[in-house]
Amino acid sequence: xxxxxxxxxxxxxxxxxxxxxxxxxxxxxxxxxxxxxxxxxxxxxxxxxxxxxxxxxxxxxxxxxxxxxxxxxxxxxxxxxxxxxxxxxxxxxxxxxxxxxxxxxxxxxxxxxxxxxxxxxxxxxx
Amino acid sequence: xxxxxxxxxxxxxxxxxxxxxxxxxxxxxxxxxxxxxxxxxxxxxxxxxxxxxxxxxxxxxxxxxxxxxxxxxxxxxxxxxxxxxxxxxxxxxxxxxxxxxxxxxxxxxxxxxxxxxxxxxxxxxxxxxxxxxxxxxxxxxxxxxxxxxxxxxxxxxxxxxxxxxxxxxxxxxxxxxxxxxxxxxxxxxxxxxxxxxxxxxxxxxxxxxxx
Numbered sequence: 001x002x003x004x005x006x007x008x009x010x011x012x013x014x015x016x017x018x019x020x021x022x023x024x025x026x027x028x029x030x031x032x033x034x035x036x037x038x039x040x041x042x043x044x045x046x047x048x049x050x051x052x053x054x055x056x057x058x059x060x061x062x063x064x065x066x067x068x069x070x071x072x073x074x075x076x077x078x079x080x081x082x083x084x085x086x087x088x089x090x091x092x093x094x095x096x097x098x099x100x101x102x103x104x105x106x107x108x109x110x111x112x113x114x115x116x117x118x119x120x121x122x123x124x125x126x
Numbered sequence: 127x128x129x130x131x132x133x134x135x136x137x138x139x140x141x142x143x144x145x146x147x148x149x150x151x152x153x154x155x156x157x158x159x160x161x162x163x164x165x166x167x168x169x170x171x172x173x174x175x176x177x178x179x180x181x182x183x184x185x186x187x188x189x190x191x192x193x194x195x196x197x198x199x200x201x202x203x204x205x206x207x208x209x210x211x212x213x214x215x216x217x218x219x220x221x222x223x224x225x226x227x228x229x230x231x232x233x234x235x236x237x238x239x240x241x242x243x244x245x246x247x248x249x250x251x252x253x254x255x256x257x258x259x260x261x262x263x264x265x266x267x268x269x270x271x272x273x274x275x276x277x278x279x280x281x282x283x284x285x286x287x288x289x290x291x292x293x294x295x296x297x298x299x300x301x302x303x304x305x306x307x308x309x310x311x312x313x314x315x316x317x318x319x320x321x322x323x324x325x326x327x328x329x330x331x332x333x334x335x336x337x
Contacts, residue, residue, distance in 0.1 A: 059236075089220070090219070
């Protein structure tokens with residue numbers, strides 16, 4: 001079960017149709033979870049209040065600078081460059097950032113946000 | 127025909143006397159190393175004015191700041207034009223509670239944390255535009271940090287000329303020796319950006335760096 005929807009956090013098996021067609025929530029962006037991290041991902045408890053979650057999401061959208069854009073094709077990403085532990089608490093993975101890999105924000109409750117524009121720019125430069 | 131020759135001559139003369147482009151010099155490093163203080167020192171010395179705000183609280187610079195066409199003279203009297211880019215400090219962890227401890231209100235502290243995170247991304251995005259970089263380190267701090275090693279390693283990988291400025295040599299705890307043993311293959315200059323100690327040496331090194 002190594003794929004997780006970036007929007008709703010639902011986990012899918014490798015062979016799941018949803019990975020190709022899109023998640024039941026409508027999102028087409030999946031996060032690849034390495035086996036060793038699967039347990040951690042499953043155990044990730046929602047300790048934040050709804051207000052904190054909203055604040056966190058708003059902050060990341062603000063950081064990205066725009067609303068996350070939908071894509072036609074599913075995108076699977078297996079790295080994260082910025083972890084948002086709580087509103088106002090950030091952990092940055094400099095190695096990923098310096099590599100100019102897409103900006104993947106990991107939110108505390110298992111949700112992810114991706115800076116799509118940065119992703120496209122990174123690929124364009126390659 | 128006369129007009130063509132006149133145009134050609136004008137273009138030729140313009141090219142001949144065209145000013146060599148300014149060198150884009152980035153000031154990089156962890157927060158509170160003294161990047162903005164050094165940017166101010168450079169601007170004060172060569173333009174007679176301050177450039178940017180400095181603070182004891184980390185992440186004061188959260189946006190890229192650029193000062194163009196600063197003409198610096200070395201001790202031989204040679205001149206070089208620099209575009210100095212002051213960048214937000216690069217960090218692996220940004221916690222609003224640190225700003226609260228420094229006396230900020232919660233909402234201001236959270237906003238500062240968000241902007242500082244954005245600043246790190248911006249600093250890294252700008253790296254490829256730099257023609258030379260001065261990594262400004264606080265010489266009273268342990269140089270073996272992930273930020274320092276990753277930043278300096280990436281500059282080397284991108285073949286960007288690097289000069290390490292060990293700042294705050296006016297302080298008792300300062301140790302340039304430690305920086306030299308951490309980064310033995312680099313040119314390291316001990317300075318005090320605040321008081322101007324050894325700053326001439328830094329300017330001379332900049333000329334060698336961009337040669």
